[in-house]
């Protein structure tokens with residue numbers, strides 16, 4: 001055994017090889033030497049455990065692979081073929097080119113982030129998007145924080161600390177990633193008062209809760225039940241009635257919309273989703289929503305509403321802790337500008353383009369891509385075919401609506417389904433990973449989110465596909 005180990009080359013010997021010299025040229029000596037040492041240590045340990053010693057060319061291949069693994073970015077671009085358009089784990093909305101350019105410019109050069117170019121004095125970063133947000137929602141004022149969870153937290157902490165917030169029991173939701181309305185309330189220092197039942201809540205439930213609380217009540221709140229729907233014997237109080245009741249008692253009415261499209265999705269053939277403009281028009285004093293769900297922008301939490309309430313929120317010291325950076329504001333401004341031209345929105349806003357893509361168009365893409373996928377898996381005991389699929393909007397938006405889509409289905413020949421898991425993980429291991437989903441005994445690749453201009457890159461990515 002010891003005799004065998006002595007046959008392993010030294011670190012210096014491997015570092016002197018031409019193939020390793022090329023790696024050093026690109027990545028630097030320190031990094032490559034580290035990988036060489038790790039590779040030799042792994043070979044030594046494997047040999048001690050009884051594995052055969054690798055020859056020099058096998059060691060060089062391992063070094064090269066090791067260098068690739070440690071130097072490639074962790075935050076890599078992937079192909080989202082999951083069928084979920086706004087996939088939270090895959091970064092939600094893909095940004096339109098206008099936003100990408102704006103954020104690159106802001107990253108590269110100094111920019112007037114908090115600088116009033118007219119007076120030469122200090123500015124307010126919220127002013128970059130405030131007017132656009134007011135124009136698009138009909139609100140008097142607006143502010144921006146890190147995400148919608150932060151927006152809800154900040155609003156409760158500012159307006160409802162040590163006070164009661166009245167919410168319908170049917171709206172005490174949990175959003176994926178541990179956003180739970182009751183927990184956020186508690187952390188914000190507000191006391192939750194649940195009213196009504198899971199399926200039915202009436203105006204009198206709210207009125208009684210205010211009656212009990214008296215001056216202890218801070219607000220009436222409505223939370224959009226983004227990611228689930230209640231069917232059957234249900235009743236929810238319309239926003240306008242809640243607003244009227246709140247105002248009668250001198251209280252604000254606030255709405256957490258979750259996803260917040262700034263346009264009427266029905267005009268694009270999609271199911272209607274409540275908009276901030278509608279909530280404001282119904283009498284909401286504050287509305288919060290996400291920047292990266294249906295809005296199609298960067299991660300952000302937007303708060304719009306009455307001037308004096310927004311002013312109080314902005315004075316909360318926690319606003320400073322939850323504020324957004326210049327890259328977010330640059331991208332957000334560019335996205336909001338697109339909404340000023342609804343006629344061209346579907347062509348320009350990437351998320352909306354993906355959501356409105358027709359089944360026929362996606363099926364045609366599937367026909368174009370079928371041969372490349374067939375070639376990639378040709379040696380494996382599977383078949384590939386074109387299938388009708390249903391995409392999901394994702395991010396808790398429009399939970400029960402599915403969009404007719406199409407894609408490729410890889411099915412095992414015979415009963416062995418282990419091959420699907422192997423293909424699925426090999427696709428995930430590509431330099432640009434391809435993420436599909438296994439469902440009903442097939443590996444499904446929903447092509448809705450693969451834009452036509454990305455197909456060549458996708459086919460090139462498949463070239464690197466190797467499945468053991």
Ligand SMILES: *Cc1c(COP(=O)(O)O)cnc(C)c1O
Pocket residue numbers: 147148149150152175179223224225226227256257258259289290291300301395396
């Ligand atoms: C998604 C969502 C949130 C959380 O928003 P993030 O932007 O993910 O922080 C809060 N409330 C509702 C109703 C939501 O749908």
